[in-house]
Amino acid sequence: MMTCRNFREKLQPGTSEPELLDHLRHCDACLDFAMNVDPDLFFRAIGGEEIVPPGGVDAFVGDVMSQVRVRQAETSLAPHRTVSVWQRLAIAATIAAGVTGATLAYRFEHRPVTHPMSPIVVAANVPAAHFAPTATKSFVETYSSHDATIVEMPADGSDTKVVMIFDDKLPADL
Amino acid sequence: MLAEVLRMIPTNDSPEPDDRQLVEQIRHGDDGAFETLVRRKTSKVYGLCYRVIGNSEDAKDISQLVFIKLWENLEKYDAQYAFDTWLYRMVTNVAIDFMRNKQSRDNAVNSTLRLVKTAVDPEQTVTVQRKEVEAVFNAVSDVLSPKQKTIFVMSEMEDLRSSEIAKILGCQESTVRNHLFNARKVMQQQLKRRFPEYARLWEESR
Numbered sequence: 001m002m003t004c005r006n007f008r009e010k011l012q013p014g015t016s017e018p019e020l021l022d023h024l025r026h027c028d029a030c031l032d033f034a035m036n037v038d039p040d041l042f043f044r045a046i047g048g049e050e051i052v053p054p055g056g057v058d059a060f061v062g063d064v065m066s067q068v069r070v071r072q073a074e075t076s077l078a079p080h081r082t083v084s085v086w087q088r089l090a091i092a093a094t095i096a097a098g099v100t101g102a103t104l105a106y107r108f109e110h111r112p113v114t115h116p117m118s119p120i121v122v123a124a125n126v127p128a129a130h131f132a133p134t135a136t137k138s139f140v141e142t143y144s145s146h147d148a149t150i151v152e153m154p155a156d157g158s159d160t161k162v163v164m165i166f167d168d169k170l171p172a173d174l
Numbered sequence: 175m176l177a178e179v180l181r182m183i184p185t186n187d188s189p190e191p192d193d194r195q196l197v198e199q200i201r202h203g204d205d206g207a208f209e210t211l212v213r214r215k216t217s218k219v220y221g222l223c224y225r226v227i228g229n230s231e232d233a234k235d236i237s238q239l240v241f242i243k244l245w246e247n248l249e250k251y252d253a254q255y256a257f258d259t260w261l262y263r264m265v266t267n268v269a270i271d272f273m274r275n276k277q278s279r280d281n282a283v284n285s286t287l288r289l290v291k292t293a294v295d296p297e298q299t300v301t302v303q304r305k306e307v308e309a310v311f312n313a314v315s316d317v318l319s320p321k322q323k324t325i326f327v328m329s330e331m332e333d334l335r336s337s338e339i340a341k342i343l344g345c346q347e348s349t350v351r352n353h354l355f356n357a358r359k360v361m362q363q364q365l366k367r368r369f370p371e372y373a374r375l376w377e378e379s380r
Binding site: 016018021025028031032035036039040042043044045046047048049050051052053054055057060061063064065067068071 | 205208209212213216217220221224225230231233234237238241242245246303304307308311326330331332333358361372375376
């Protein structure tokens with residue numbers, strides 16, 4: 001360690017020279033002198049020393065190592081959840097297949113019902129209400145005959161009205 | 175004759191491994207290497223924790239926590255960086271977290287205690303002694319934020335350069351210098367308020 005005389009000769013404000021700081025931290029007489037040269041060295045006086053934890057280094061290291069061993073034991077007892085790359089790929093493929101299958105099944109079940117007249121309805125851009133009778137047979141809107149017998153069925157309270165027409169001249173498929 | 179003398183001098187065939195070599199050994203499952211590393215760094219880690227936290231028991235607990243974290247995260251250490259920088263980063267992170275939690279707990283209980291002054295005649299001439307400086311530091315440094323205090327300790331007591339501190343904290347060097355500037359200013363104000371006999375040193379030097 002440098003002498004007090006050397007220290008006092010070399011000391012400059014704002015010094016960070018390790019040799020000077022080392023002397024400052026070990027010599028109270030020079031600390032007082034240094035404060036008059038540069039008060040900012042005040043707190044530098046308490047640095048640079050080896051501080052030992054309470055109980056000593058051996059006890060400290062022993063505590064740390066025993067805690068590490070406990071952690072090691074915990075880690076080795078814990079179930080291994082390591083999944084290989086192939087396993088991950090297999091899981092991903094299974095999930096993808098499941099999702100695709102479910103989507104296809106859903107679309108198949110909920111696909112729109114295609115009636116023979118539907119394309120005409122879309123193409124004609126006519127409101128659907130006009131096509132209420134979706135039967136495949138043709139229908140007659142007006143009918144005139146002198147030989148027909150028309151029988152009206154008694155209404156049972158509903159809006160539906162059933163009328164029966166008997167006429168030999170009617171086409172067979174009507 | 176000279177050859178015989180040289181042969182009698184014990185040679186050190188297995189020099190102590192450096193930090194990086196020890197890390198490599200630990201990664202290969204050598205618990206003994208970890209023990210060596212802990213023993214080697216105890217004083218450094220505990221010293222920094224003690225200066226920042228200011229309480230030996232808390233500093234001991236925090237230092238042990240740092241070493242446990244070190245053991246758990248050793249795989250993440252990149253050997254192209256200095257081991258001490260990585261270690262110091264871990265210490266500062268844990269210590270700053272602890273200080274922040276402690277400050278918020280303490281603030282709720284005894285914030286008024288900080289305003290207590292020591293009854294000393296400001297004109298009194300004092301002889302500065304190391305032990306007293308330590309006591310003064312512990313008394314006034316509580317007003318610093320955990321980060322300010324950590325930077326102050328690393329700079330003033332651990333003699334680290336601003337560039338090194340910036341690397342440890344992962345910030346700009348200018349940020350470190352700003353924190354240092356503010357910390358010194360706050361500490362001087364606190365000295366003036368609570369230890370006027372020491373504050374005179376600054377006034378006299380102007």
